[in-house]
Amino acid sequence: MGISKAFVVSFLLSLFLLQLVQSFQPNQVDNTSTNEYPSTKIDCKGSCAARCKLSKRPNLCNRACGTCCGRCNCVPPGTSGNYESCACYANMTTRGNKKKCP
Template identity: 65%
Template sequence: MALRFLLVAAVLLFCITVQVPSNAKTEDHQIHEVVRGANRRLMTYVDCGGLCNARCSLHSRPNVCTRACGTCCQRCKCVPPGTAGNRELCGKCYTEMTTHGNKTKCP
């Protein structure tokens, strides 16, 4: 019984470990590094819903803004801090994404 408990505890410890990087701003950038599996493969998780809701909170069309922001966040794994501007902080992926009409996609 004790061996089974230790085995389950060890598996849980290796399967799900969430860490917040010390250089990330907890309020502006909610980025987590998730370690999964025995091979300890590192995956980046970004809370796109929360970050995009904050980003688009003052927009004149918040639903349209949140939808576009969500797409950009999923593809680029980044949402700039604040409600406007700062797009260059997310890099080339975020700043160069365009709509079918060649307008900038990401808010």
């Protein structure tokens, strides 16, 4: 019985130490597979101005686009559609489950 207790204690201690070591290392996130969170900041104001230039309500469009761009750091190209190029932007919804981002 003494050997099994020593084994359990040493196992738990090693898990604790492993967690402690991982917490001190900076997170390395590879963003090459998805375009959801690119590593460089984009010009949200310029990108949203281009996205909302044909909108019937440009102020509302720019405000919503700016919020989405700030959170996702991407804006789909063109004035509408093209959501596949920015999954985060496409998946944001309002409280009423409508698309948040124009």
